[in-house]
Structure formats: C-alpha cells, structure tokens
Amino acid sequence: MVPTLFVISVVSFVIIQAPPGDMLTHRLAHLEEQGALGSVSAVEQLEALREQYGLNDPLYVQYFRWIGGIVLRGDFGDSFTYEMGVMELIRERIGMTFALTVATLIFTWAVAIPIGIYSATHKYSIGDNTFTLIGFIGLASPNFLLALILMYAQVTVFEASSVGGLLSPEYIGEPWSPAKFLNFLSHVWVPVVVIGTAGTAAVIRIMRGNLLDVLGQQHIQTARSKGLSETVVVNKYGVRIAINPLVSRIGLELPNLLSGAVVAGIVLGLPTAGPIFYNALISQDMYLAGAFLVLSGMFLLFGNLLADILLAWLDPRIRYD
Amino acid sequence: MTENPTLLQRLTDIGRRSLGMRRRIPSAPPQPSERKKYKGYSQWRLVWRRFLRNRAGVAGGIVILFIAFCVFFAEFLSPHHVSTRYNEYTHMPPQRVHIFSEDGIHFPFVYAIHGYIDPDTGLRKYVEDRSTRHTIRFFTRGDRYSFYGLFESDIRFMGAGQGNPFFLLGTDRFGRDLFSRILVGGRVSFTVGLLAVFLSLTLGTMMGMISGYYGGVIDNFVQRTIEVIYSFPSIPILMALSALLPPQWPGYLTFMGIVTVLALVGWGGLAREIRGKTLAIRDSDFVLAARVSGSKDGRIIFRHVLPAMSSHVIVITTLAIPTFILSESTLSFLGLGIKPPMTSWGLLLSDAMNIYVLALYPWLLFPGLCILVTVLAFNFLGDGIRDATAPFGH
Numbered sequence: 161m162v163p164t165l166f167v168i169s170v171v172s173f174v175i176i177q178a179p180p181g182d183m184l185t186h187r188l189a190h191l192e193e194q195g196a197l198g199s200v201s202a203v204e205q206l207e208a209l210r211e212q213y214g215l216n217d218p219l220y221v222q223y224f225r226w227i228g229g230i231v232l233r234g235d236f237g238d239s240f241t242y243e244m245g246v247m248e249l250i251r252e253r254i255g256m257t258f259a260l261t262v263a264t265l266i267f268t269w270a271v272a273i274p275i276g277i278y279s280a281t282h283k284y285s286i287g288d289n290t291f292t293l294i295g296f297i298g299l300a301s302p303n304f305l306l307a308l309i310l311m312y313a314q315v316t317v318f319e320a321s322s323v324g325g326l327l328s329p330e331y332i333g334e335p336w337s338p339a340k341f342l343n344f345l346s347h348v349w350v351p352v353v354v355i356g357t358a359g360t361a362a363v364i365r366i367m368r369g370n371l372l373d374v375l376g377q378q379h380i381q382t383a384r385s386k387g388l389s390e391t392v393v394v395n396k397y398g399v400r401i402a403i404n405p406l407v408s409r410i411g412l413e414l415p416n417l418l419s420g421a422v423v424a425g426i427v428l429g430l431p432t433a434g435p436i437f438y439n440a441l442i443s444q445d446m447y448l449a450g451a452f453l454v455l456s457g458m459f460l461l462f463g464n465l466l467a468d469i470l471l472a473w474l475d476p477r478i479r480y481d
Numbered sequence: 482m483t484e485n486p487t488l489l490q491r492l493t494d495i496g497r498r499s500l501g502m503r504r505r506i507p508s509a510p511p512q513p514s515e516r517k518k519y520k521g522y523s524q525w526r527l528v529w530r531r532f533l534r535n536r537a538g539v540a541g542g543i544v545i546l547f548i549a550f551c552v553f554f555a556e557f558l559s560p561h562h563v564s565t566r567y568n569e570y571t572h573m574p575p576q577r578v579h580i581f582s583e584d585g586i587h588f589p590f591v592y593a594i595h596g597y598i599d600p601d602t603g604l605r606k607y608v609e610d611r612s613t614r615h616t617i618r619f620f621t622r623g624d625r626y627s628f629y630g631l632f633e634s635d636i637r638f639m640g641a642g643q644g645n646p647f648f649l650l651g652t653d654r655f656g657r658d659l660f661s662r663i664l665v666g667g668r669v670s671f672t673v674g675l676l677a678v679f680l681s682l683t684l685g686t687m688m689g690m691i692s693g694y695y696g697g698v699i700d701n702f703v704q705r706t707i708e709v710i711y712s713f714p715s716i717p718i719l720m721a722l723s724a725l726l727p728p729q730w731p732g733y734l735t736f737m738g739i740v741t742v743l744a745l746v747g748w749g750g751l752a753r754e755i756r757g758k759t760l761a762i763r764d765s766d767f768v769l770a771a772r773v774s775g776s777k778d779g780r781i782i783f784r785h786v787l788p789a790m791s792s793h794v795i796v797i798t799t800l801a802i803p804t805f806i807l808s809e810s811t812l813s814f815l816g817l818g819i820k821p822p823m824t825s826w827g828l829l830l831s832d833a834m835n836i837y838v839l840a841l842y843p844w845l846l847f848p849g850l851c852i853l854v855t856v857l858a859f860n861f862l863g864d865g866i867r868d869a870t871a872p873f874g875h
Contacts (some may be wrong), residue, residue, distance in 0.1 A: 164712055423716055
C-alpha cells in the first residue's frame with residue numbers, strides 16, 4: 161500500500177510539473193500585462209522568489225520537498241490563482257466531496273439491495289424487467305447528461321426556484337433549522353441520483369445474479385424442507401451469502417462514485433472539490449489539481465482497505481495471509 | 482443455409498483463414514440433438530446462429546450499423562454545412578414537417594419561418610408563415626462539401642431549397658443546424674471510441690498476454706502498474722491528462738491526443754481480462770503440445786493463445802467502446818476534449834450547460850439522446866455476443 165501511495169504521489173507530481181513554465185510564469189505574464197516588466201526590480205524580485213521557492217532546484221529535490229511538506233505538515237503547496245495554501249482552500253470542499261461519495265454509496269445500496277432481492281425472487285416479472293431496463297439506461301447515460309436532465313426537470317416539472325447547489329441562496333450561512341434542512345433535502349437528491357444511478361444499476365444486476373445463484377444451492381433447499389418461511393429462507397440464508405461479493409465491489413465502485421461526484425459538482429455547482437479542481441485545470445493551477453489527485457488516490461486506497469476489512473469481518477470464510 | 486456441404490466447408494475455411502486461423506479452435510460441444518444438424522459448421526457459424534436468436538443483441542447491432550452509416554456519410558446526409566450560420570434563425574426550435582396544408586395533401590414540406598422579438602421577454606420567437614411552403618427535396622443541391630477529400634459536391638440527401646430554413650432538430654445559438662452538427666459530431670464521438678478501443682486493445686492484449694504467459698516478475702510489474710492507474714478516479718485523471726494537451730494544438734492533434742489519453746487510462750481493464758484468460762489457456766493441452774513440438778514463445782502466443790481467446794477479445798472490445806464514448810463526451814462537455822471547429826456529441830451538449838439556456842431551448846439535449854442510444858446499442862450488442870460465445874450458454 162505504501163509503495164502504491166508513493167507511485168500515486170510521483171504520478172501526481174509529474175502531472176503538476178508537466179505544463180510548461182512554473183507557478184511564477186503566471187505571475188510574470190500578469191506583470192507583463194501591467195507593463196511592469198520593464199522595471200528591473202520586478203524581474204529581480206521574481207528571480208528571488210524563484211530561488212526562495214526552490215524552483216531552480218532539480219526536479220527530484222522539488223519532489224521530495226513537496227512530498228515532505230505533505231507527509232510532515234499536511235502542506236500541499238500554494239495555489240497561485242487564489243494565492244493561498246492548497247489545503248486551506250480545499251479542506252472543507254474535499255471533506256464535502258468524500259462525504260457526498262460515501263453518502264451516495266450508502267444510498268445506492270439501500271435502494272439497490274431490496275430491488276435486487278425483489279428482482280431475484282420475482283425473476284422475469286414485469287417489475288424485474290422494468291428494473292433491468294432502467295438499469296441499462298442508467299448505465300448508458302453519462303453523469304453530466306443525468307445532471308442536465310434533472311436540472312431541466314427541476315425547472316419545468318417541479319418549478320423549483322433555485323437549481324443546483326446544495327442550498328437555496330437565502331439559507332447559505334444561516335444556522336441549521338428544520339426549514340434549512342428541508343431545503344437541503346430538496347437540493348441534495350439531485351447530486352445523489354446523478355452520482356448514484358450507474359452504481360445502483362450495477363449493484364442491482366450483481367445482487368440479482370448472486371442471489372439467483374445462492375437460491376439454487378442445497379442449503380436453501382434444506383432450509384425450505386425443514387419448513388422455514390420463504391422470507392426467512394431468502395433473507396437469512398440467501399441474502400446473507402449473496403451480499404458478500406458486493407462488499408468486495410466497494411473498491412470498484414468508489415472510483416466511479418468519486419468521478420461522478422466531480423462531474424456532478426461541476427455541472428450542478430456544488431460546494432465540493434469538483435469545481436475547484438476543474439478551474440485549477442483550466443487555469444493550470446497545478447499544485448491545486450495535484451493535491452486533489454493525491455487526496456482522491458489516498459481516499460480510494462483507504463476505501464479499498466476498509467472494504468477488505470469489512471468483508472473479512474462479514475464473511476468468516478475469507479482469510480488474508 | 483445451403484445444402485451443399487462441400488461449399489459450406491469451403492466457405493467456413495475461407496472464413497477461418499480470413500480470421501488468421503489455420504486450425505480449429507476448440508468450440509463448445511453443441512447439444513446432442515443439434516450435433517447432427519450442425520455437423521461441419523465452424524465455431525463462428527454456431528456463434529452467429531446463437532447470436533441471431535438474441536433479439537436485443539441483434540437490435541443493438543443493427544442500430545450500431547445504422548449509426549455508423551449515418552456518421553460515415555454525415556456530410557451527404559446533413560441538410561446544411563456544419564458551420565453555416567443562419568443569423569436570422571438563432572435558437573430556433575425543431576421544425577415540423579407537414580404533409581397536409583389548407584389546400585390539401587402534399588409531398589412533405591416545411592413552412593417558411595418568421596422570427597420576431599417577443600416584446601415581453603425580449604427573446605427571439607418563431608412562427609410558421611403558412612403562406613409559403615418549402616417542399617422537401619431529396620438529392621438536392623445545398624452547401625458545398627468535400628467528401629473525405631476525395632471529391633467535392635453540393636448534392637445533399639435532402640433539403641428545402643438553399644437558404645430556406647430547414648432545421649429538423651432546431652438550431653444552436655449561432656443559428657447552425659443541430660441535425661447536421663449531430664451527424665458530423667457523431668463521427669468524432671464514434672471514431673474516438675473506435676480508435677481508443679483499438680489502441681487500448683493493442684496495448685492491453687500485449688501487456689495482458691505477456692503478463693499472463695510469463696508470470697513472475699513481469700506479471701507483478703504489469704499488475705502493479707494497472708493498480709496505480711486504477712487508484713485514481715477515472716474522470717479526474719482523464720481531465721488532468723487532457724488538460725495537459727497544449728491548447729495551441731490544431732484540432733486533429735487534440736483529437737489524437739484525446740484518443741491517446743483515453744487509451745492510456747483505459748487499457749488496464751482489458752489487460753486484466755486478457756491476463757486471466759491467458760492464464761487459463763497457457764496450461765491447456767494444445768499449448769503444451771505446441772511447446773513440446775518446439776514452438777517458440779512468440780509463435781505460441783500469437784498462433785495459439787491469441788486465436789483461442791479471439792471471441793473473448795471481441796466481447797470485451799464491444800463492451801469497452803461505450804465506456805470510451807462516455808468518457809470522451811464527458812471530457813468534451815467540460816471543454817477538456819474535442820475543440821471547435823471540430824465537434825462531438827459531448828461538445829454539442831456543453832451548449833446546454835447553462836440551466837437558463839437549457840430551460841429555454843431544451844432541444845439542445847438531442848445529442849445526449851444520441852449518446853444514450855449508441856451506448857445502449859453497444860452494450861446490448863456486447864451482451865449478445867458474450868451470450869452467443871459463452872461455451873455453455875443457457
């Protein structure tokens with residue numbers, strides 16, 4: 161895991177360094193616009209800054225300074241567009257992004273598992289076929305398209321007064337109250353649906369398949385023959401086993417959810433890291449963009465680790481060496 | 482189906498040779514009742530028969546062929562040039578095609594359109610001018626176009642007379658015909674998917690086969706590399722990489738750049754599947770037989786292992802194309818992919834990014850429908866082929 165983290169940081173650093181110029185080239189261009197470039201002192205000042213930030217050092221030195229700052233002080237460098245520390249800038253937003261991702265994961269499971277059970281126990285019924293069709297469409301539509309369609313629906317069908325974001329403007333900065341919470345709920349379902357639809361469809365398909373496999377096994381027959389009710393047979397003997405492979409899928413699901421959270425954040429204008437990351441890329445504010453890449457890599461690694469632990473705890477048959 | 486077994490035999494031989502296979506690949510044993518009937522059929526013929534029974538798969542295939550045809554002949558099929566601006570028809574809603582008028586029944590026609598500024602909202606509105614009819618003509622003259630640089634022509638599949646409004650799916654903010662732009666943009670979306678899958682498949686198959694065949698250190702290295710790629714969320718890493726493409730690059734270089742970025746991030750999944758399959762085939766008897774008869778590794782890999790999993794490769798290719806199309810559309814939508822004057826479905830949708838624009842001009846979402854249909858069709862086709870090639874299909 162540590163080697164993977166190391167390589168993640170190296171890749172991110174390469175991406176940070178890849179655009180031509182460094183963080184001061186931007187400032188130079190800025191000075192040029194103001195016509196201040198002619199003054200010798202401005203150029204000298206820049207050179208001094210360059211020396212101060214160590215931008216003349218070889219790349220590997222710069223890399224170790226950067227990674228050292230992250231590991232020792234949690235310092236991801238400075239953003240030149242906002243002229244402040246990257247971490248200060250995105251701490252809240254990155255927390256929001258991860259929270260939204262995890263919340264969506266829980267939500268998709270809460271929706272998909274019951275549907276998967278229903279589909280498996282009512283194979284080829286109208287309900288099952290409908291869910292299959294919806295699932296196919298959910299898997300086929302890109303997140304941003306879903307976001308656009310839902311925003312359009314909000315405007316035309318629900319006639320919502322404010323679209324996008326997580327709160328109406330009048331509630332931003334207000335203390336939490338029941339009215340604010342209701343307002344929050346009326347906004348938050350859009351990103352959750354946008355981020356979660358593809359995952360929900362996948363989980364339904366897998367749950368249905370797993371449960372169908374398990375329900376054909378002998379211990380189910382035994383349970384039925386000893387007179388247990390069908391509910392107990394399905395829920396206690398079937399679902400209990402069929403759910404395990406899903407836990408190991410969390411690791412596969414999280415990257416997609418995080419991708420979705422970024423896209424949804426940009427399209428819906430959420431206070432998440434998505435829009436900041438996007439703007440950072442557009443303005444080539446690379447330390448900011450790199451920090452997001454490193455943090456999401458770490459988030460995914462820890463997510464995987466947690467999923468493995470959870471699986472080992474849930475399924476006593478699994479042993480890691 | 483022909484009754485002549487010798488002709489049949491010859492056809493299947495030709496088919497097999499064209500697929501680069503000399504010997505027969507081990508195929509699924511048909512059901513005993515079918516065995517006699519299908520005696521002498523090649524594996525591909527059996528797969529084809531099984532595939533034809535899957536209605537969703539066949540429908541998907543037909544839709545794909547149709548879309549491929551449309552985007553290949555995009556210039557000919559589109560009524561207008563992609564970048565012709567009709568300044569008096571900006572943001573015009575889709576036009577209705579009529580057959581009936583007050584005078585009775587006609588060849589399909591459109592009415593002339595009269596645009597005016599709504600005094601209440603300040604927005605441009607359009608009404609049909611019922612006094613003037615423009616009959617839709619086929620194989621008619623329109624804007625000049627170059628057919629892939631081979632020849633120039635001004636014959637287009639349909640039109641309502643040069644300069645007359647004929648916008649089946651409405652227009653964008655510059656008054657450009659959305660239908661024409663969807664056709665031409667579709668070619669970009671489609672080819673990005675195909676090229677990216679070709680690149681990542683080449684890379685993925687090579688790495689996967691080497692990884693699975695040799696095992697050990699090489700395997701470990703390749704697998705760790707894939708792990709690192711997948712420890713980044715896909716869309717953000719794609720965004721970061723395509724943001725690195727120099728903005729001053731001309732359109733076709735950006736296009737190739739996007740394809741490369743997509744393939745570089747996307748080959749891992751293919752490589753993993755190929756590796757798993759290679760591991761299974763590596764230890765099979767016919768590979769052992771090839772090895773004891775003195776074949777070198779390269780020959781075994783390309784003449785024995787690769788053909789044995791060709792059906793598997795076809796399936797994962799078909800299912801990988803839509804994911805590339807989706808990724809490209811997301812990148813272009815965010816302005817990090819295809820750049821104007823080129824266009825693609827994702828880029829067309831970026832016009833609808835502003836919710837107020839979208840609420841007023843909902844027809845800008847049509848390219849999204851194209852993405853949806855294309856991706857669905859590829860998924861159905863892929864599932865159909867997978868079911869047909871599964872050795873012990875239900």
